Amino acid sequence: METVIISDTPHLRKKRTTKGIMLDVLIALIPATVAGLVYFGGRAAVTLILSVFSSVATEFVWLLCKKTDFKTILKQFDYTSAVTGLLLGLTMPPLEYSLWYIPVLSGIFAVGAVKMLFGGTGKNIVNPAIAGRVFAFIAFSGSMVSGWISPAFGSLSSGNEVYAGATPLTDLLGGGLQAVGVSNLDLFLGTGVPGCIGETCKIALIAGGIYLVARKVIKFQYPLIYIAVTGLVSVFMSGTDWNVFLPSVLGGGLILGAVFMATDYVTSPNNKPASYVYFVLLGVVTALLRYGTKIEVVSFAILLMNLIVPLLNAYIRPRPFGATPVIKMIKDKIEAKKASAVKKEADGK
Amino acid sequence: MKAERIKSIGIDGLLKNNPTFRLVLGTCPTLALTTAATNGIGMGLAVTFILICSNVIISLLRKIIPGEVRIPAFVMIIATFVTLVRMLLDKFIPDLYESMGVYLPLIVVNCIILGRAESFASKNPVADSALDGLFTGLGFTWAMTAISIIREVLGAGQLFGITLWDFRIEFFTSSAGAFFVYGLCIALFNGAYTKIESKMRRKRFRSLYEAPLGEETLQAVAEQDTSVKEGR
Numbered sequence: 001m002e003t004v005i006i007s008d009t010p011h012l013r014k015k016r017t018t019k020g021i022m023l024d025v026l027i028a029l030i031p032a033t034v035a036g037l038v039y040f041g042g043r044a045a046v047t048l049i050l051s052v053f054s055s056v057a058t059e060f061v062w063l064l065c066k067k068t069d070f071k072t073i074l075k076q077f078d079y080t081s082a083v084t085g086l087l088l089g090l091t092m093p094p095l096e097y098s099l100w101y102i103p104v105l106s107g108i109f110a111v112g113a114v115k116m117l118f119g120g121t122g123k124n125i126v127n128p129a130i131a132g133r134v135f136a137f138i139a140f141s142g143s144m145v146s147g148w149i150s151p152a153f154g155s156l157s158s159g160n161e162v163y164a165g166a167t168p169l170t171d172l173l174g175g176g177l178q179a180v181g182v183s184n185l186d187l188f189l190g191t192g193v194p195g196c197i198g199e200t201c202k203i204a205l206i207a208g209g210i211y212l213v214a215r216k217v218i219k220f221q222y223p224l225i226y227i228a229v230t231g232l233v234s235v236f237m238s239g240t241d242w243n244v245f246l247p248s249v250l251g252g253g254l255i256l257g258a259v260f261m262a263t264d265y266v267t268s269p270n271n272k273p274a275s276y277v278y279f280v281l282l283g284v285v286t287a288l289l290r291y292g293t294k295i296e297v298v299s300f301a302i303l304l305m306n307l308i309v310p311l312l313n314a315y316i317r318p319r320p321f322g323a324t325p326v327i328k329m330i331k332d333k334i335e336a337k338k339a340s341a342v343k344k345e346a347d348g349k
Numbered sequence: 350m351k352a353e354r355i356k357s358i359g360i361d362g363l364l365k366n367n368p369t370f371r372l373v374l375g376t377c378p379t380l381a382l383t384t385a386a387t388n389g390i391g392m393g394l395a396v397t398f399i400l401i402c403s404n405v406i407i408s409l410l411r412k413i414i415p416g417e418v419r420i421p422a423f424v425m426i427i428a429t430f431v432t433l434v435r436m437l438l439d440k441f442i443p444d445l446y447e448s449m450g451v452y453l454p455l456i457v458v459n460c461i462i463l464g465r466a467e468s469f470a471s472k473n474p475v476a477d478s479a480l481d482g483l484f485t486g487l488g489f490t491w492a493m494t495a496i497s498i499i500r501e502v503l504g505a506g507q508l509f510g511i512t513l514w515d516f517r518i519e520f521f522t523s524s525a526g527a528f529f530v531y532g533l534c535i536a537l538f539n540g541a542y543t544k545i546e547s548k549m550r551r552k553r554f555r556s557l558y559e560a561p562l563g564e565e566t567l568q569a570v571a572e573q574d575t576s577v578k579e580g581r
Binding site for chain 2: 101105113135138139140141
């Protein structure tokens with residue numbers, strides 16, 4: 001005799017949890033973190049540790065203030081604030097030890113004000129790590145600028161002496177890469193390139209991205225669209241000079257932002273068509289803002305675009321299963337019009 | 350005037366209908382002028398003075414002003430006092446006049462003043478209107494001062510122009526910080542207000558909450574608050 005089991009939805013379950021996905025993201029960030037530590041040394045380590053610690057501690061303190069049991073918090077902890085803290089640290093310059101309060105305060109702002117205040121994991125309106133970085137840049141603009149140091153390895157190609165400064169992208173926007181003596185290969189490997197802790201070594205970031213794609217945490221199209229559109233718009237902005245394409249893609253924090261931040265589940269559209277629109281717009285906004293302000297603006301572009309995601313979700317809806325595709329609907333209408341016109345003509349005769 | 354009436358107008362202006370935190374009126378000067386505590390207090394007091402004067406005059410003229418042209422008439426009266434305050438400040442406190450800049454003449458279109466004229470002064474006697482102007486203005490002043498103290502201490506490391514420490518978070522002096530602090534203050538004030546109000550209601554209608562059924566219940570309902578202010 002057969003048994004019939006009656007149960008509520010959902011009937012299909014996946015083993016994938018938020019905790020698992022966040023662990024995958026943490027694993028994917030390991031190469032970039034290691035590269036940052038190797039290039040920038042102790043300062044980078046202190047910045048990273050402080051930002052991760054303050055982010056995680058903020059979540060715990062917030063939940064404890066809401067009178068949640070410590071054991072429950074530990075059980076429900078899903079590493080999101082750890083990912084936020086690590087990304088926040090990776091987008092900061094290797095700060096001097098005396099500026100320890102910058103990563104701490106940014107971590108508190110990122111998790112406390114942007115995530116927990118709006119309701120915790122999955123409720124934040126913008127990416128917390130991006131908001132934390134933007135907070136740090138607005139709040140401590142003077143100290144952040146003085147935080148740049150040169151990496152441990154010199155340039156591979158030119159043998160020029162290592163220089164300290166913000167990303168070479170600023171120089172590219174100002175005059176040209178030749179002036180600072182950094183080749184595209186240097187930009188790719190991060191050798192002789194100053195910048196934020198996690199953004200200089202592109203090969204490490206791409207390795208992390210490939211891991212995420214392989215684990216099906218992110219879709220490979222989206223970061224690629226973002227990066228390609230930014231590069232193309234940059235090329236057209238500079239008068240169809242194709243030499244600009246690679247530096248504008250590899251210089252600055254574009255790959256870090258595209259792979260790890262723009263693809264954040266909470267703050268990106270929830271369906272395919274809207275996502276394509278989102279990432280194309282993101283690329284256009286990034287390239288245009290870069291040329292408008294002459295500084296690196298990936299974080300500001302993502303922050304701005306995060307805010308229009310609800311709008312995209314509301315207006316661009318996926319086609320429901322079984323519904324007529326839009327193009328076919330229009331074709332049908334045109335054909336119906338033609339048929340009626342023919343019929344009218346026939347009637348008139 | 351009864352003491353109860355004074356108390357109700359006072360609580361209304363300072364807390365219950367606080368123009369900044371509860372009604373969210375006059376946000377433009379609140380966001381722009383709260384970078385320093387002195388600016389906040391100066392702006393608050395200027396608004397208070399203009400509010401009292403305009404409320405009194407509008408209340409005196411409330412039966413003469415025709416309903417169709419009341420808004421232009423109110424604006425004329427308010428503008429007169431704003432001009433007066435501008436001249437006085439320019440003469441006697443030029444520093445404050447400088448720092449307030451364009452926001453001083455903009456008091457003419459400040460919706461707190463126009464709102465009180467429209468909803469209170471044009472319907473109530475002179476003494477009530479003057480008191481309402483005073484308390485609403487003081488409500489605005491204390492809110493401005495609270496926001497500007499937070500922003501000045503965190504953003505500039507100063508309090509009333511006296512340097513406390515060298516540590517600065519420039520975020521709080523920027524306009525993004527203004528929105529952030531303002532939003533947080535609204536949330537905190539309203540959270541605390543709702544909590545206290547519900548506690549007080551529980552106290553007043555204790556019999557309603559405690560006695561499950563009976564005659565006291567009906568009595569308590571009859572006692573309900575009748576001192577709700579008119580004109581809103």
